[in-house]
Amino acid sequence: MGKHHQKKILTFGLLFTLLFSLPIYGDGSLLYRDYIIRYDRGWDILCDPYLVEKNDWVLKIFRQKGEIANKDFREFLGIFQRINPHVSDINRIRPGQRIDIPLKKLHKGSLPGQASGVVTIPFVSISSVSELITKHSATYEVQAGDTVSKLVARHFGRYGSISYTEGIKMFQAVNPQITNLDRILIGQKISLPEGSIRNQAWYDSIYDESGKLVEKLDTAPQPKMMPVPQNREIPTPVDSKPQSLMAEIASAINGKLYDQGTYYLPGAEKDFELNLSRFPMIEGDNGTKYILTGEDEVMGQSIAQLQSRWKNVKVVKIGGDSSGEQILESILGFEENASSEKVLTVSETGVQISVRAKWVKTISSETDNVLRHLCITPIDDNEQRTPGSISRFLDQHNIVIKEILSGGQKSAVSVHSISNNPGALTGGSVRLMAVDQRELVEKVSKALGYHYSPNISISFPYAGIQVKALSNLLSSGSGKEILVDYGDLYGDAIASIQKTGLHIVQVNMRDTPVGIVRTLLNALGVNYEDNPLFFGAKRSSAFNSAITIFGLKLVTSRYQQTLLTDALLNPEIIDFLENIGVKVFVLG
Numbered sequence: 001m002g003k004h005h006q007k008k009i010l011t012f013g014l015l016f017t018l019l020f021s022l023p024i025y026g027d028g029s030l031l032y033r034d035y036i037i038r039y040d041r042g043w044d045i046l047c048d049p050y051l052v053e054k055n056d057w058v059l060k061i062f063r064q065k066g067e068i069a070n071k072d073f074r075e076f077l078g079i080f081q082r083i084n085p086h087v088s089d090i091n092r093i094r095p096g097q098r099i100d101i102p103l104k105k106l107h108k109g110s111l112p113g114q115a116s117g118v119v120t121i122p123f124v125s126i127s128s129v130s131e132l133i134t135k136h137s138a139t140y141e142v143q144a145g146d147t148v149s150k151l152v153a154r155h156f157g158r159y160g161s162i163s164y165t166e167g168i169k170m171f172q173a174v175n176p177q178i179t180n181l182d183r184i185l186i187g188q189k190i191s192l193p194e195g196s197i198r199n200q201a202w203y204d205s206i207y208d209e210s211g212k213l214v215e216k217l218d219t220a221p222q223p224k225m226m227p228v229p230q231n232r233e234i235p236t237p238v239d240s241k242p243q244s245l246m247a248e249i250a251s252a253i254n255g256k257l258y259d260q261g262t263y264y265l266p267g268a269e270k271d272f273e274l275n276l277s278r279f280p281m282i283e284g285d286n287g288t289k290y291i292l293t294g295e296d297e298v299m300g301q302s303i304a305q306l307q308s309r310w311k312n313v314k315v316v317k318i319g320g321d322s323s324g325e326q327i328l329e330s331i332l333g334f335e336e337n338a339s340s341e342k343v344l345t346v347s348e349t350g351v352q353i354s355v356r357a358k359w360v361k362t363i364s365s366e367t368d369n370v371l372r373h374l375c376i377t378p379i380d381d382n383e384q385r386t387p388g389s390i391s392r393f394l395d396q397h398n399i400v401i402k403e404i405l406s407g408g409q410k411s412a413v414s415v416h417s418i419s420n421n422p423g424a425l426t427g428g429s430v431r432l433m434a435v436d437q438r439e440l441v442e443k444v445s446k447a448l449g450y451h452y453s454p455n456i457s458i459s460f461p462y463a464g465i466q467v468k469a470l471s472n473l474l475s476s477g478s479g480k481e482i483l484v485d486y487g488d489l490y491g492d493a494i495a496s497i498q499k500t501g502l503h504i505v506q507v508n509m510r511d512t513p514v515g516i517v518r519t520l521l522n523a524l525g526v527n528y529e530d531n532p533l534f535f536g537a538k539r540s541s542a543f544n545s546a547i548t549i550f551g552l553k554l555v556t557s558r559y560q561q562t563l564l565t566d567a568l569l570n571p572e573i574i575d576f577l578e579n580i581g582v583k584v585f586v587l588g
Helices: 015-020 058-064 067-071 073-083 129-135 148-156 162-174 195-199 245-252 303-309 324-332 388-396 437-448 493-499 513-524 571-579
Strands: 008-010 029-040 043-051 098-106 118-126 137-141 189-193 256-258 262-265 272-275 281-283 289-293 313-317 338-340 343-348 351-356 359-364 371-379 399-405 430-432 451-462 465-475 481-485 504-506 533-535 545-549 552-555 561-565 582-587
Touching: 029 073, 029 098, 043 073, 058 073, 058 098, 073 098, 129 137, 129 162, 148 162, 148 189, 148 195, 162 189, 162 195, 245 256, 245 281, 245 324, 245 399, 303 313, 313 324, 324 359, 324 371, 324 399, 351 388, 388 399, 388 545, 388 571, 430 437, 437 451, 437 465, 437 513, 437 561, 437 582, 451 493, 465 493, 465 513, 481 513, 493 504, 504 513, 513 552, 513 561, 513 582, 545 571, 571 582
Parallel strands: 289 313, 371 399, 430 582, 481 504, 561 582
Antiparallel strands: 008 029, 029 043, 029 118, 043 098, 137 189, 256 281, 262 272, 281 289, 338 359, 343 351, 351 545, 359 371, 451 465, 465 481, 533 545, 552 561
């Protein structure tokens, strides 16, 4: 059975249970299976490669698969259509057709090996195949008129079908006492495999390549066969094959480049033949055809003649030294849905990003009619590209960054590149959980490298007598010390302590975690930036992504900056900050 996946047995962590909460059966080894990663709108999509069988239809497969389908069917359908562009009609899939079923949306680096496009995941603990089938079988008492074939067909389809044959094999595996399938007795107790077993992710793996039910799974690790998924969109390494300038321009406007062969434009008497090697053409998403030429005529016809004969044909005059920026400007001059120097703003918990691009082209998605904004900007070199983490974040909000090398040289990075550091697992933020203000101050002090001493004894004159009390000493290490009070001191005690030369700060119990830290930093005389601003790319702010993080930023060492926030930031934002040397602490 060619569709069955290779089996792998290893003996470490139940990672897949974290993803899908699949049941674990007894003690034993783990069964591993390969899944592929596809990219869609800022997310990595965990997918199950699937070979369509007879009598399959898309909705049937959808019901059997995946977290996304259960949460939001419309979103699931859109993802399916975008990662399976070869399926032109979801109501018509053919036996033998290969499709990718989206299972789960992942942030970058969620799984080991994710950036490679293939992940190997454990999904069940098992000691024997018959035991596993038994877990998915029901005890049944034989009734008058029952036969094995009728009972199996009831759950696995008509007699002679592949699913029926598999059902018979499983029936035999869990009923070894029945040696003759033609003889079962009224009142006899038998185990009847449930039809839902075929929906289990591990189902294919209990058969060998010939379709025979295996008795036991191998316990020795098998070499990992990493199939290369078709049409997968994963980060393109920096040393990949350069992409031509014309291909980049076509991609930037959501178009398609034709630069080989002959293209025929329909005519009243005779079709017009366009030599694409000599006159490359870019077809826009609205059907407009842009013919690129450095000459005054195209295949013997003037530019005016061509544009008058075909309303959807535009001729773009380019010179031998035309830059990508100049070519784009000529093409976008014909586009009604493109504007120049537009600013788009997107907000999410704890962050706001304003994107200013040289051109913004708005398109409507064919899969869900969502408006998507292509932000197109020329850049001088690859160092000026927007980091993958920011591109992914914006893509999640339907803002697509398109950057073209303006000098006309070839790009070494795909415009779809989605990672600065392919394969790296982000370290993530550090969350400082605190049950009260005292614990918060103690944890923040430790995170910043400050010295904090709780419950120290202090003495001060009050009403003519020397009074002793307990307070909390905080020092930033720069020589300045403050006392931190959580409402334990009342009346004139605060003023009396300050007269001795000690500086005391009272923490307001109604303040937010960031507000409390801000008060302490002010008292210590520590410089910080409130709601700091970062720029996404290493280039002028004129056409860039301005990123505002709601929190406090301070310099904690020569090579390290620290951000304190009470917002749970998107992992892509945290990844960006860490890559530029900013350590993130989430308060609360």
